[in-house]
Amino acid sequence: RGRADAVVKTPKYIYVFEFKLNGTAEQALQQIEEKGYLIPYQVDRRELVKVGVEFSAEKRNIERWLY
Numbered sequence: 001r002g003r004a005d006a007v008v009k010t011p012k013y014i015y016v017f018e019f020k021l022n023g024t025a026e027q028a029l030q031q032i033e034e035k036g037y038l039i040p041y042q043v044d045r046r047e048l049v050k051v052g053v054e055f056s057a058e059k060r061n062i063e064r065w066l067y
Contacts, residue, residue, distance in 0.1 A: 002035035028052030
């Protein structure tokens with residue numbers, strides 16, 4: 001149903017990132033849920049962490065992020 005923009009795996013966690021340039025961090029988290037980006041990692045025993053990142057085109061940097 002889709003793929004996350006980035007996935008980072010550590011010994012204890014799996015971080016699933018969704019980036020938004022013309023959207024909000026909340027929308028990014030919602031997309032992770034709606035499109036099932038966590039499903040492939042649910043059999044893993046590591047803790048899953050969703051991260052929504054909002055970029056500002058004006059500032060050309062990260063505006064905010066939520067997890």
